[in-house]
Amino acid sequence: MTTLFQIPHNHPQRFILHNEVHARASPILRLPVSASYLALSLSGEEKARERQHITALCQRFGCLPPGADADHFSASFDAFQMSWEQHGEFSAYTFYTYDTAGAPFSSPALTRVPIDWLARIGGQTVVAAHACIVAAEDIGYHDETDLSPVSVFFAGNPVVGSNVTGGAASAFTDFKIHVDGFSRFLVVNHSLKTAQAGRLLHRLFDIEVYRVLALLAFPIARTLYPELKKADRQLYALTSSMTQADANDAKLLDELTALAALVENHISSNQFRFAAASAYHQLVGQRLVDLRETRIQGIQTLGEFLKRRLEPAMTTCHSISHRFNLVSERISNASQLLRTKVDILIERQNQALLASMALRAKMQLRMQQMVEGISMVAITYYAASLVGAVAEAVHAFGWHVEPAIAEGVAIPFILIVIVLGRKRMHAIIASTTDAA
Numbered sequence: 001m002t003t004l005f006q007i008p009h010n011h012p013q014r015f016i017l018h019n020e021v022h023a024r025a026s027p028i029l030r031l032p033v034s035a036s037y038l039a040l041s042l043s044g045e046e047k048a049r050e051r052q053h054i055t056a057l058c059q060r061f062g063c064l065p066p067g068a069d070a071d072h073f074s075a076s077f078d079a080f081q082m083s084w085e086q087h088g089e090f091s092a093y094t095f096y097t098y099d100t101a102g103a104p105f106s107s108p109a110l111t112r113v114p115i116d117w118l119a120r121i122g123g124q125t126v127v128a129a130h131a132c133i134v135a136a137e138d139i140g141y142h143d144e145t146d147l148s149p150v151s152v153f154f155a156g157n158p159v160v161g162s163n164v165t166g167g168a169a170s171a172f173t174d175f176k177i178h179v180d181g182f183s184r185f186l187v188v189n190h191s192l193k194t195a196q197a198g199r200l201l202h203r204l205f206d207i208e209v210y211r212v213l214a215l216l217a218f219p220i221a222r223t224l225y226p227e228l229k230k231a232d233r234q235l236y237a238l239t240s241s242m243t244q245a246d247a248n249d250a251k252l253l254d255e256l257t258a259l260a261a262l263v264e265n266h267i268s269s270n271q272f273r274f275a276a277a278s279a280y281h282q283l284v285g286q287r288l289v290d291l292r293e294t295r296i297q298g299i300q301t302l303g304e305f306l307k308r309r310l311e312p313a314m315t316t317c318h319s320i321s322h323r324f325n326l327v328s329e330r331i332s333n334a335s336q337l338l339r340t341k342v343d344i345l346i347e348r349q350n351q352a353l354l355a356s357m358a359l360r361a362k363m364q365l366r367m368q369q370m371v372e373g374i375s376m377v378a379i380t381y382y383a384a385s386l387v388g389a390v391a392e393a394v395h396a397f398g399w400h401v402e403p404a405i406a407e408g409v410a411i412p413f414i415l416i417v418i419v420l421g422r423k424r425m426h427a428i429i430a431s432t433t434d435a436a
Helices: 014-022 044-061 115-119 148-154 194-214 217-242 249-291 302-396 403-435
Strands: 033-041 072-076 081-086 091-097 124-135 160-164 169-173 183-189
Touching (some): 044 115, 148 169, 160 302, 302 403
Antiparallel strands (some): 033 091, 033 124, 169 183
16 A cells, blocks of 8 residues: 655646656567667757647647657557657657568558658658568578578678677668668667667667768868868967068957957867767767677678778867867967057056156256245245335335345244244145145
8 A cells, every 4th residue: 555645846848858768768679670860950940830740740640749848759659650759969760560471671651651751741851760670580690600580681881780789689780871861770689679679769769870970070160170270370360470570560450359359269069060970979989888799700880980081170170169169269379468568568668658747747846936936936926015115105104214224134034934834834835735
């Protein structure tokens, strides 16, 4: 009997997050099985119409359609089984059929899908692949050293493959697009369980789509390489010019700013693609690990084949992205050095200007002191003249005062009063300036 406990309220997304590990589960397949896989790149409008298209297929066969916010869906129809997954950059359709009479790839699973519905799927094809899981005796594959029963299904192309899933199966492909527009995976069943079969096909299709999506960055890297060399040479020329004594710093700074804008535009325009390529490359590596490959004598494993061809392309993409970031950092450093040089030059100019202003102020002070001295003499003269005029007036009234003597005696006292007044005025000005 289940016991119910009074626990706190659930987090709003508790069940969604808990059930996330069960999302996009690999299907349980019956063996033998034939599968067809389509990975499509869709625009925003095409993604919006995608669920409507799947709903139309479900209505056609009387099945429950996916929810309005679903990003994956699986259903069994009359003659086939379908899985749909919507990812950030692509949508994946996988069709399965168990009517495998005839040779592998002679009757792909897509032949069971309504032609009119299939023709109206939106988007552009990124990956199209067929896969078959067959018993070893059905194709006459009994000896690992004899791959002729397998090669016949790949138009004589060199085959790569390995024993996978702990030896429960052998997986083969040539990583080529055949005349029907599809690549091919042939899985020879030794002791696969139905759950293993679904996971194995899922991993093989993931390897195919993720390696192609990772390589989307490679043409961009090759296109950007000349731009990178050009930016590198231009930066070298600018930094060399910075060392010249007669360099035009303002012009160099403008050119550095323009170069920085160009490089940052390249980085921002392609950073997502390079980051996505790195993520997809990691997913390819993880799916290869999940296959648990062991070697079949005489042929390359899937991991060896992809490493030899995929690794150089991914290394090139990583190198271009890294070098653009380095160029951006070098431009930033050069701009900072040039701005520091300009700031120092401006500081020196400001210091010279301040010294010139200080000299002018000192000269003005000297002139002011000289004017003050002359003014003191003039004031003394006029004040003494006034005293002389007063003495003459007093003498005219009959007082015994000599105007010349009175005027001469008054001069020292007048000077003393003027000097004391000047000092007092300077003291008042100084105290007012200090208070301000």
